Amino acid sequence: MKLEYLEHKPGGVLNQYVECFWEYKNTGCEKKHTIIPDGHFEVIAEYESETHSKLYLTGIWTEPKNVIVPENGKVFGIRFKLLAAEFLFPYQIRKLLNKSLHIQQPRCNRETYTKNNFEFFISNATACLKEDIHKIHSNNIDIRKLRLFELIYNKKNYSVEELSQKVGWSSRQINRYFNNQFGLSLKEYLKILRCKNSYQEISNGILSPQKDFYDQSHFIKEIKKYTGTTPKSLYQNKNDRFLQLSTANYA
Incomplete structure (x- = not known):
């Protein structure tokens, strides 16, 4: 197929x-x-x-x-x-x-x-x-929210504290907003995006962290936490199991 x-x-x-x-x-x-x-x-x-x-x-x-x-x-x-x-x-x-x-x-x-x-x-x-x-x-939308998401989606590895400073919104308020609106903290959301941003590299056979992860162990641990498997298994993608890694346009 x-x-x-x-x-x-x-x-x-x-x-x-x-x-x-x-x-x-x-x-x-x-x-x-x-x-x-x-x-x-x-x-x-x-x-x-x-x-x-x-x-x-x-x-x-x-x-x-x-x-x-x-x-x-x-x-x-x-x-x-x-x-x-x-x-x-x-x-x-x-x-x-x-x-x-x-x-x-x-x-x-x-x-x-x-x-x-x-x-x-x-x-x-x-x-x-x-x-x-x-x-x-x-x-009118709160300009802090527009700025926050603009920074979040630019694929730079900002911490919650860095985002708070750039947006002018306290970390506590941002996390309350995320939990109330989306059901998870900003910190966890940033981890998910960090893994998501590595999927394309993994699909191309890059199985070591290029950025945003401390080391190989941290990379494998985070990928496994959110995908249930290792970067190597994602890359092998047997029988096109992982749909996002089977579609070249995914980014």
Whole structure:
């Protein structure tokens, strides 16, 4: 079976809230995958035999999650950055830590999910999200939050204390915000992002830490904590078990 995976990166103001839109096709028999933590939450639409079957919202993962993609199945997804959780969703994302929730009402209009067409999905979802974001910015967002997430996602290994100083928001207040909104501390979230940022290197056969880890032992320990296995096993990726490492566009 050949994996078919596409990503579309948003531009403009949408980039503050959305990591990417993605499509995954299973062109063969039923396939088992393991999803490993990447620091995002998602809205996922599943299709079986060209017909929309399920829509669900995931929380943030701090542990690996096994999933099954049915025979000839197709999945569309929106991978969200954390800022979207507070302003674009009626659900409490913190209650979905390591969980997913089947939802009846789609994030955007229902027509977005009825057509089995990725470009249509992107276009409709983008229009819907931009409309909501315009309303948010009209009411003003705490500039500290915008700055905090801008720094978090720039792939530099900042500590909680460094982020606190740069944003002008106490570490205690930031951690309270993270626990209340997302269900985990900023410190743990930064560890997840640090591992996520190494997945591409691991998929390319780089099995020693290039940055952000103290040493080889620390690297292996952190990767195993959040993925359930070693960098070597991730690289080997037998039977395309780890979906993110099987898709070259993942970053």
